[in-house]
Amino acid sequence: MKVSVVGASGYIGGEAVRLLMTHPKVQPNQITSERFAGKFVQAVHPNLRGSSLKFSSINDLEETDVLFLALPHGVSMEKIKDLEKKAGKIIDLSGDFRLRDPEDYKKWYKHPHPNPEYLKRFVYGNAELHRKEIRESNLVAGTGCLATATIMGLYPLFKNNLVKDQVIVEAKVGSSASGNKPNLSTHHSERSNVIRSFKPTGHRHTAEIIQELSFNSKPQVHFSGTAVELVRGILATSHVFLKKGFTKKDIWRIYRQEYNDEPFVRIVKKSRGVYRYPEPKILAGTNFVEVGFELDPNSNRLVVMSAIDNLMKGGAGQAVQSMNIMCGFEETTGLEFLGLHPV
């Protein structure tokens, strides 16, 4: 099968190319970059040295079986009609097609969607929540990295109606989440050593979290994003409040029920040890999400911790997982890397 990646000079595109190069069922065919058209992939991604792949312009894109779009916000939604003619299956990694409701889109992205009919056609590409729909669809929206970490931690609780409708989320994220185009805030002297609140309110991923956790009602999600000294990784700490009558045992049962058969979800909750809770450090380069929790002995507050690599389960890894499902491959194909320790 031929697969192409548009926006392959970026961090997410590069990570997708890395995964596709060693995937046994597909062949990366074309990779695009306007800045680096004509250059070998290693000009931007030194980890891919030895590959004969060269960047071409998006204008020279040929027909392909599967197309990954790793473009900045706003580009895919303008080009989607033309791009759809090029590929049997599309996985878009931007925020352009993640929300189902055009009104939600307008509210969170501050402008109307130019092609709102596509919002209904794209499936939210979180395999654990939408496996069946992904299998039946040719259009999948890659999920937001901060949203993925948060949703994976909270989904079992909201689906099974264990918690009240208010949730407060504090998510810490590494620098690769803002892509590889430099600006003042990503300049080493400004970015290094920080713990910086960059979006205490109003983060766009909040919309995805609300959408995906709406079962019996729409939860109130209070999300804050903080940049920390990491290249890859997200740790989301969510505070929820248990409804009357539920115990720690119920929480365990629900997490096991939802996640025991999931190949990329690890429930991490030990009573002792350095790594007794989820931690992004040991997930770098892997497609795993780790989820853990602790119940406050003095209240009904449940603290849920969830960790991912933003470029993998939060981006390219999850997209390859979706491709595997869409194409009928074993879901874990090309994603078996377990991670490094120590790193």
Ligand SMILES: NC(=O)c1ccc[n+]([C@@H]2O[C@H](COP(=O)([O-])OP(=O)(O)OC[C@H]3O[C@@H](n4cnc5c(N)ncnc54)[C@H](OP(=O)(O)O)[C@@H]3O)[C@@H](O)[C@H]2O)c1
């Ligand atoms: N970074 C993450 O952790 C993460 C996680 C999940 C989802 N995402 C989403 O994935 C997308 C890509 O993110 P990223 O971090 O990889 O960004 P990035 O590093 O800035 O890469 C953007 C890519 O898009 C290309 N591009 C930019 N404008 C273009 C245009 N008008 N036409 C064609 N190509 C264009 C760039 O290529 P040239 O400039 O070389 O042409 C580059 O390859 C974003 O929508 C982001 O929100 C990112």
